[in-house]
Amino acid sequence: xxxQTILRxxxxxxxxxxxxxxxxxxxxxxxxISKIRAEISQNSQVxxxxxxxxxxxxxxxxxxxxxxxxxxxxxxxxxxxxxxxVKFENFEQVxxxxxxxxxxxxxxxxxxxxxxxxxxxxxxxxxxxxxxxLIYFDIKSExxxxxxxxxxxxxxxxxxxxxxxDPHFQPExxxxxxxxxxxxTNATPGEQANRRSTEPSSAALLNYKKWKFLIVEGAIATLxxxxxxxxTVFVMGATYPQSPEIEWDKRMASWHPEAEIKMPQIMVAxxxxxxxxxxxxxxxxxxxxxxxxxxxxxxxxxFNVIAEIPGTNLKDEIVMIGGHLDSWHGGTGSTDNGxxxxxxxxxxxxxxxxxxxxxxxxxxxxxxxxxxxxxGSRGFVKQHLGERLDKTAPWDxxxxxxxxxxxxxxxxxxxxxGKFRGINMEGNEGTRPxxxxxxxxxxxxxxxxxxxxxxxxxxxxxxxAIGLPGFQFIQDPIHYFQRTWHSNMDVYDHALEADxxxxxxxxxxxxxxxxxxxxSFPRKK
Numbered sequence: 001x002x003x004q005t006i007l008r009x010x011x012x013x014x015x016x017x018x019x020x021x022x023x024x025x026x027x028x029x030x031x032x033i034s035k036i037r038a039e040i041s042q043n044s045q046v047x048x049x050x051x052x053x054x055x056x057x058x059x060x061x062x063x064x065x066x067x068x069x070x071x072x073x074x075x076x077x078x079x080x081x082x083x084x085x086v087k088f089e090n091f092e093q094v095x096x097x098x099x100x101x102x103x104x105x106x107x108x109x110x111x112x113x114x115x116x117x118x119x120x121x122x123x124x125x126x127x128x129x130x131x132x133x134l135i136y137f138d139i140k141s142e143x144x145x146x147x148x149x150x151x152x153x154x155x156x157x158x159x160x161x162x163x164x165x166d167p168h169f170q171p172e173x174x175x176x177x178x179x180x181x182x183x184x185t186n187a188t189p190g191e192q193a194n195r196r197s198t199e200p201s202s203a204a205l206l207n208y209k210k211w212k213f214l215i216v217e218g219a220i221a222t223l224x225x226x227x228x229x230x231x232t233v234f235v236m237g238a239t240y241p242q243s244p245e246i247e248w249d250k251r252m253a254s255w256h257p258e259a260e261i262k263m264p265q266i267m268v269a270x271x272x273x274x275x276x277x278x279x280x281x282x283x284x285x286x287x288x289x290x291x292x293x294x295x296x297x298x299x300x301x302x303f304n305v306i307a308e309i310p311g312t313n314l315k316d317e318i319v320m321i322g323g324h325l326d327s328w329h330g331g332t333g334s335t336d337n338g339x340x341x342x343x344x345x346x347x348x349x350x351x352x353x354x355x356x357x358x359x360x361x362x363x364x365x366x367x368x369x370x371x372x373x374x375x376g377s378r379g380f381v382k383q384h385l386g387e388r389l390d391k392t393a394p395w396d397x398x399x400x401x402x403x404x405x406x407x408x409x410x411x412x413x414x415x416x417x418g419k420f421r422g423i424n425m426e427g428n429e430g431t432r433p434x435x436x437x438x439x440x441x442x443x444x445x446x447x448x449x450x451x452x453x454x455x456x457x458x459x460x461x462x463x464x465a466i467g468l469p470g471f472q473f474i475q476d477p478i479h480y481f482q483r484t485w486h487s488n489m490d491v492y493d494h495a496l497e498a499d500x501x502x503x504x505x506x507x508x509x510x511x512x513x514x515x516x517x518x519x520s521f522p523r524k525k
Contacts, residue, residue: 091379
């Protein structure tokens with residue numbers, strides 16, 4: 001039996017079981033979709049947009065000059081297309097900017113070689129070139145700290161054990177298999193909960209004491225072996241050691257204006273890190289030379305880039321698309337999330353190019369601070385749409401602002417550059433007939449799967465948190481988590497042009513149909 005036949009049978013049974021009755025005949029706007037498809041086929045700009053976001057305006061670290069530069073370029077593009085009310089809009093958080101100006105790390109001595117490595121964001125720099133001996137800081141209990149007393153000053157310190165490097169017998173890049181899509185279709189809706197314990201664990205307490213010990217003892221820098229292989233380095237923010245007894249919402253991140261990182265923290269490619277460990281095990285005297293010049297800029301407000309295509313007779317109702325503009329610093333932020341930003345920009349460009357006039361207002365939100373905890377999207381939702389008043393379950397007290405009362409739907413992209421395969425319905429069964437109709441013109445493009453599952457960890461969560469319909473598309477992973485996510489290999493070369501043309505086509509079509517659909521978009525009951 002063909003997969004599409006199975007999916008339709010599953011849909012029919014699901015509608016019976018949920019007792020859903022449809023008052024609006026859902027349909028896709030095939031006339032406009034044909035125009036969108038033609039524009040992408042003949043005049044796609046998505047890769048040019050991505051090239052500017054990455055090669056020219058990347059990386060885009062939150063609060064940093066690189067982010068501001070990229071946001072300015074985005075604003076100019078939107079303004080040039082005739083999009084209205086293009087603006088930078090602050091959110092509550094203030095953070096310090098950080099940029100690498102110069103960096104090198106070299107092993108010297110009997111074994112001399114340059115290391116593939118990247119400093120963690122918001123690490124402090126050093127003056128000139130600093131040389132020091134390398135040691136392995138092997139700590140399994142608090143008692144082990146005593147053996148290093150007085151031995152770490154002016155030393156480079158290896159923090160973790162050998163990284164496992166295995167050959168790749170299975171393909172690294174993959175697409176979602178039909179069997180997996182079928183399982184997603186038949187899945188049972190489930191709530192996602194991210195709970196953090198407020199009780200300090202023994203491991204967390206030991207880790208805190210390790211970091212404080214390193215600072216007090218005067219180590220030059222810490223080195224950690226990155227996961228992955230092939231010279232790929234996965235790198236994020238520096239560790240700012242704080243007691244695990246401090247509640248999560250009261251801790252300071254490394255970007256906080258008052259957080260002072262006391263020494264450089266460096267991630268090293270797994271193969272090079274392992275070599276350093278082996279040389280130490282062989283009693284080789286290894287020294288490292290570090291050159292790290294960074295620029296830490298005055299703390300500023302984080303901000304989003306917001307713009308709109310005004311609606312006509314339903315202009316007070318809002319439909320929205322978006323993705324996060326910020327990135328980490330090891331690469332240029334191509335698959336995370338230049339691809340999502342380029343897709344949304346291309347969708348807006350196409351609607352403007354075709355001269356389409358939506359009934360509802362179409363907004364685009366390009367968020368700052370997603371990598372620091374959805375700061376931008378949560379700030380926008382709180383400022384414009386509403387907020388939860390309760391702090392504990394059952395999470396049923398929401399105060400909506402006027403725009404929140406009339407808000408319709410938000411579509412997000414933030415899972416790499418792979419093509420769309422369908423959508424996560426977030427347990428909102430009322431959307432099933434809508435999405436089934438809207439995806440019908442895109443079955444031949446590989447996108448038709450509807451799963452009741454929820455997915456987390458990106459900006460649609462901010463909308464769902466106050467009961468507004470927010471959705472993340474199902475995407476082919478390609479080698480997102482294996483190679484590019486938060487790594488030095490998150491660069492333009494790993495984005496797929498054919499896939500991004502498809503995501504742009506669907507994003508433009510969905511936001512257009514949402515802007516013109518009869519009746520309000522259903523909210524989760």
